[in-house]
Amino acid sequence: xxxxxxxxxxxxxxxxxxxxxxxxxxxxxxxxxxxxxxxxxxxxxxxxxxxxxxxxxxxxxxxxxxxxxxxxxxxxxxxxxxxxxxxxxxxxxxxxxxxxxxxxxxxxxxxxxxxxxxxxxxxxxxxxxxxxxxxxxxxxxxxxxxxxxxxxxxxxxxxxxxxxxxxxxxxxxxxxxxxxxxxxxxxxxxxxxxxxxxxxxxxxxxxxxxxxxxxxxxxxxxxxxxxxxxxxxxxxxxxxxxxxxxxxxxxxxxxxxxxxxxxxxxxxxxxxxxxxxxxxxxxxxxxxxxxxxxxxxxxxxxxxxxxxxxxxxxxxxxxxxxxxxxxxxxxxxxx
Amino acid sequence: xxxxxxxxxxxxxxxxxxxxxxxxxxxxxxxxxxxxxxxxxxxxxxxxxxxxxxxxxxxxxxxxxxxxxxxxxxxxxxxxxxxxxxxxxxxxxxxxxxxxxxxxxxxxxxxxxxxxxxxxxxxxxxxxxxxxxxxxxxxxxxxxxxxxxxxxxxxxxxxxxxxxxxx
Numbered sequence: 001x002x003x004x005x006x007x008x009x010x011x012x013x014x015x016x017x018x019x020x021x022x023x024x025x026x027x028x029x030x031x032x033x034x035x036x037x038x039x040x041x042x043x044x045x046x047x048x049x050x051x052x053x054x055x056x057x058x059x060x061x062x063x064x065x066x067x068x069x070x071x072x073x074x075x076x077x078x079x080x081x082x083x084x085x086x087x088x089x090x091x092x093x094x095x096x097x098x099x100x101x102x103x104x105x106x107x108x109x110x111x112x113x114x115x116x117x118x119x120x121x122x123x124x125x126x127x128x129x130x131x132x133x134x135x136x137x138x139x140x141x142x143x144x145x146x147x148x149x150x151x152x153x154x155x156x157x158x159x160x161x162x163x164x165x166x167x168x169x170x171x172x173x174x175x176x177x178x179x180x181x182x183x184x185x186x187x188x189x190x191x192x193x194x195x196x197x198x199x200x201x202x203x204x205x206x207x208x209x210x211x212x213x214x215x216x217x218x219x220x221x222x223x224x225x226x227x228x229x230x231x232x233x234x235x236x237x238x239x240x241x242x243x244x245x246x247x248x249x250x251x252x253x254x255x256x257x258x259x260x261x262x263x264x265x266x267x268x269x270x271x272x273x274x275x276x277x278x279x280x281x282x283x284x285x286x287x288x289x290x291x292x293x294x295x296x297x298x299x300x301x302x303x304x305x306x307x308x309x310x311x312x313x314x315x316x317x318x319x320x321x322x323x324x325x326x327x328x329x330x331x332x333x334x335x
Numbered sequence: 336x337x338x339x340x341x342x343x344x345x346x347x348x349x350x351x352x353x354x355x356x357x358x359x360x361x362x363x364x365x366x367x368x369x370x371x372x373x374x375x376x377x378x379x380x381x382x383x384x385x386x387x388x389x390x391x392x393x394x395x396x397x398x399x400x401x402x403x404x405x406x407x408x409x410x411x412x413x414x415x416x417x418x419x420x421x422x423x424x425x426x427x428x429x430x431x432x433x434x435x436x437x438x439x440x441x442x443x444x445x446x447x448x449x450x451x452x453x454x455x456x457x458x459x460x461x462x463x464x465x466x467x468x469x470x471x472x473x474x475x476x477x478x479x480x481x482x483x484x485x486x487x488x489x490x491x492x493x494x495x496x497x498x499x500x501x502x
Binding site for chain 2: 034036037038039040041295297298299
């Protein structure tokens with residue numbers, strides 16, 4: 001490995017981290033502003049121009065908060081849980097290309113850390129599942145019954161919806177004939193997979209909202225019953241890490257959704273001007289984030305039994321049907 | 336859950352985005368309060384500048400939150416603060432205790448204490464929450480004199496002035 005490619009990879013990793021960390025900060029602001037407008041309020045607009053420094057102010061506040069570890073807690077696991085939760089959100093973007101390959105000084109650079117890996121989709125599914133551990137560990141190690149129940153609910157919910165999620169991802173894999181993200185994007189040059197797989201895209205989006213524990217599927221942190229669920233005992237920066245994990249995962253699944261179903265960085269003139277790629281991708285990601293915020297502003301929380309019934313009795317059969325229909329049509333039409 | 340109903344709900348929420356926000360940008364734009372709004376207390380004066388409060392402490396007795404402390408002292412014609420025998424030498428309201436019920440207003444025999452429209456009562460420590468008489472007392476009206484006044488003897492003997500005929 002040459003020093004140049006080492007530097008290239010380091011730079012790409014830093015950029016991916018910055019997208020999630022910076023994106024987390026500004027997604028919170030985005031969510032607050034958008035929800036405020038949906039409730040005919042204005043939202044935070046005091047810290048800096050248009051409230052742009054609000055995430056900074058929030059971060060400073062959280063740093064100065066007291067770090068509390070309950071006496072009943074399992075100290076090591078209690079400290080480990082936020083890290084385990086936040087790590088998948090940080091590394092999941094590694095296989096997503098942010099734009100087409102760029103030619104600079106005779107060398108070709110791809111705008112993704114490992115977008116040509118031939119198990120890209122598998123990597124996404126595998127890494128996304130790790131977050132469940134963080135939440136379960138957090139719930140268990142807090143030594144608090146609400147936290148434990150939140151962790152249990154969360155594990156049940158995420159495992160159930162992961163099935164539907166995994167099955168919807170099969171659609172793009174079949175259509176592209178590859179698990180490599182680069183191939184899947186190349187396959188959408190003519191038509192987005194969201195058009196060919198409307199049901200798959202819908203199920204993907206629903207399952208993903210449940211997967212990142214967002215409203216209306218935010219059972220693990222239901223305020224009324226569990227006071228805050230798995231992170232009830234966490235304060236200060238450890239709480240901020242959970243917060244970051246939630247928003248980081250929101251961003252990550254939006255990137256994945258945009259890449260698998262909405263054509264990734266593809267768009268008009270992207271072949272001529274490479275810098276249009278990241279812009280198109282950002283627009284698609286922000287659109288998906290907007291829908292998530294919109295759902296949160298609209299829908300009330302599901303009841304727990306209905307949540308499970310919805311996952312197992314509706315989403316799972318539907319996604320199986322989707323896979324079946326896709327496969328049959330694929331064989332009949334011949335790709 | 337009916338998917339059509341979900342879509343209808345989403346549309347309702349989205350429509351709200353197009354409406355003008357109802358927020359007042361508070362420190363810059365203040366919403367006028369209602370006429371009978373109960374805000375911070377003020378101790379009123381007569382037109383000649385004498386204080387209406389006579390230090391009777393009925394407000395302190397009426398206060399359900401025990402927020403008012405009154406200490407009275409004797410008036411003389413050389414050092415006259417209010418009509419009648421006595422005036423409030425100390426008048427303190429603890430704004431952390433006050434519940435803005437307005438019973439002090441009702442109890443006052445001279446209509447000296449009035450809950451006015453100022454609601455910006457923020458402070459950074461408990462000591463500042465106690466509003467002394469100097470902060471509560473309104474400024475001297477234009478053709479009045481500041482208290483204590485030197486007055487001719489016998490001019491302000493009655494503590495409670497003649498009320499005007501309600502007709």
